[in-house]
Amino acid sequence: xxxxxxxxxxxxxxxxxxxxxxxxxxxxxxxxxxxxxxxxxxxxxxxxxxxxxxxxxxxxxxxxxxxxxxxxxxxxxxxxxxxxxxxxxxxxxxxxxxxxxxxxxxxxxxxxxxxxxxxxxxxxxxxxxxxxxxxxxxxxxxxxxxxxxxxxxxxxxxxxxxxxxxxxxxxxxxxxxxxxxxxxxxxxxxxxxxxxxxxxxxxxxxxxxxxxxxxxxxxxxxxxxxxxxxxxxxxxxxxxxxxxxxxxxxxxxxxxxxxxxxxxxxxxxxx
Amino acid sequence: xxxxxxxxxxxxxxxxxxxxxxxxxxxxxxxxxxxxxxxxxxxxxxxxxxxxxxxxxxxxxxxxxxxxxxxxxxxxxxxxxxxxxxxxxxxxxxxxxxxxxxxxxxxxxxxxxxxxxxxxxxxxxxxxxxxxxxxxxxxxxxxxxxxxxxxxxxxxxxxxxxxxxxxxxxxxxxxxxxxxxxxxxxxxxxxxxxxxxxxxxxxxxxxxxxxxxxxxxxxxxxxxxxxxxxxxxxxxxxxxxxxxxxxxxxxxxxxxxxxxxxxxxxxxxxxxxxxxxxxxxxxxxxxxxxxxxxxxxxxxxxxxxxxxxxxxxxxxxxxxxxxxxxxxxxxxxxxxxxxxxxxxxxxxxxxxxxx
Numbered sequence: 001x002x003x004x005x006x007x008x009x010x011x012x013x014x015x016x017x018x019x020x021x022x023x024x025x026x027x028x029x030x031x032x033x034x035x036x037x038x039x040x041x042x043x044x045x046x047x048x049x050x051x052x053x054x055x056x057x058x059x060x061x062x063x064x065x066x067x068x069x070x071x072x073x074x075x076x077x078x079x080x081x082x083x084x085x086x087x088x089x090x091x092x093x094x095x096x097x098x099x100x101x102x103x104x105x106x107x108x109x110x111x112x113x114x115x116x117x118x119x120x121x122x123x124x125x126x127x128x129x130x131x132x133x134x135x136x137x138x139x140x141x142x143x144x145x146x147x148x149x150x151x152x153x154x155x156x157x158x159x160x161x162x163x164x165x166x167x168x169x170x171x172x173x174x175x176x177x178x179x180x181x182x183x184x185x186x187x188x189x190x191x192x193x194x195x196x197x198x199x200x201x202x203x204x205x206x207x208x209x210x211x212x213x214x215x216x217x218x219x220x221x222x223x224x225x226x227x228x229x230x231x232x233x234x235x236x237x238x239x240x241x242x243x244x245x246x247x248x249x250x251x252x253x254x255x256x257x258x259x260x261x262x263x264x265x266x267x268x269x270x271x
Numbered sequence: 272x273x274x275x276x277x278x279x280x281x282x283x284x285x286x287x288x289x290x291x292x293x294x295x296x297x298x299x300x301x302x303x304x305x306x307x308x309x310x311x312x313x314x315x316x317x318x319x320x321x322x323x324x325x326x327x328x329x330x331x332x333x334x335x336x337x338x339x340x341x342x343x344x345x346x347x348x349x350x351x352x353x354x355x356x357x358x359x360x361x362x363x364x365x366x367x368x369x370x371x372x373x374x375x376x377x378x379x380x381x382x383x384x385x386x387x388x389x390x391x392x393x394x395x396x397x398x399x400x401x402x403x404x405x406x407x408x409x410x411x412x413x414x415x416x417x418x419x420x421x422x423x424x425x426x427x428x429x430x431x432x433x434x435x436x437x438x439x440x441x442x443x444x445x446x447x448x449x450x451x452x453x454x455x456x457x458x459x460x461x462x463x464x465x466x467x468x469x470x471x472x473x474x475x476x477x478x479x480x481x482x483x484x485x486x487x488x489x490x491x492x493x494x495x496x497x498x499x500x501x502x503x504x505x506x507x508x509x510x511x512x513x514x515x516x517x518x519x520x521x522x523x524x525x526x527x528x529x530x531x532x533x534x535x536x537x538x539x540x541x542x543x544x545x546x547x548x549x550x551x552x553x554x555x556x557x558x559x560x561x562x563x564x565x566x567x568x569x570x571x572x573x574x575x576x577x578x579x580x581x582x583x584x585x586x587x588x589x590x591x592x593x594x595x596x597x598x599x600x601x602x603x604x605x606x607x608x609x610x611x612x613x614x615x616x617x618x619x620x621x622x623x624x625x626x
Contacts, residue, residue, distance in 0.1 A: 092560065093564065135282060
């Protein structure tokens, strides 16, 4: 399988200060990659670099062999869709209008959104269970509903790669599972998914590959079964972690012990 | 599922209805306001004169009354509609691209540029005419030049590495506006004789404006509006922020530049003929947003009509409220109306968001 996304020696960050240091990754067509790591480890910066929003300080990101910076914005958005983090800031715009924005890469300079675009938008809203409030203002939606609208927008972009930045953080368990089932289904149809996920167990349940970042470096990269181990997780999160098999899917799941983080820190610093 | 389509249709009908009502109100107001003034002219005669001029266009025998209605009142009314709608639309655009609810057409320094240009012209006592549109005097042209130069300065200062960022734009605008305000003060302090005319000009007025002023503003207004309408869809996307706009495939910097130029053309031309008329561009977009949400296409249309109406009636007040034909500057009227109204609006919005 050829690499769809190739990241080579990438350093990126805000201003001149790099958050990511010398990251190299190759993501193939049809992978479902979970980006994991503590807060501030560079997950968001990496996703921003993959969507072409943050320009590399050094190194490069290429898509199907073409440097991302050389792809015109609309063409890029037709290939890579992004679902942003929930910030609590919602615009006073109808949900359907937000989803239609996903068709922006496909409209001409003077033409508007066609009936075809509208049909695609509405079918994406049906998939994400947002159809019923298509004509409500996003301001009147709950956080979970709003995030599902943004996911519908990303689906409407019909891109072969979808990037998610903790996109389900505002959602309850049932909605989270629904969204990930949907992503999994897209993934099975050949879409590449790269998702920063806070919940490591969720990542282990759905992803085919896990990439751990810490302080801007890739410290672990491999299949779920290879990297999702007691030692690895304990080292990365500075907390004793035990893994067991999920009773149904047999994917590894992590368990924490209350109060152990502080004890572990005292222990590991030699007190 | 049919319920959703129904809502869509009802929504659409409602915004068309709203736009229709306000458009009709503009036409009716224009006629009514033409009949209103110190010289007593009947509504029937006013209507006859307007119909005669608009539909037949033949210059028949002009009576004093028909000259007053057509040359003095109606030209001024059309100008107030143009400037009011222009400022409201420009305000909507500035609030959108700067993502700042307190932005208005004057935040970015373009109007200060115009005011400075006019001050310089007044200071040097220019009274000559320009071949094009002779009779306007040089002040509007100096103001327009000042506005365009200020816009150039803001764009130059605000773009870093070829990118027009929102924060840099706000800062550049404020810096340019402040600097120009200082220059205007300098001009005023150099020549006491011109202080009164400069101050009066800056306060904003439509007194004595004619069809030639309409001619001056019209091309800028038309081109500016066309640019804004072309990028109105992008305005919605831009309101989600730079990152999302880029992820949706939009060249945010380029779009912002076009919108800035379009809105500044309208603002610059408006200020050039009328001076600085405040509050229309700040209050009207807020009011309309409260009624019909933040989607920019309907917002722009309704803001244009409401802005036109607001300035039209403010100007009627300005020219009739004082006895014996004395006039208030219309900028004072809009500020007096707009200030308390804006407080009310702010109070309601805050109450809504704290719920």
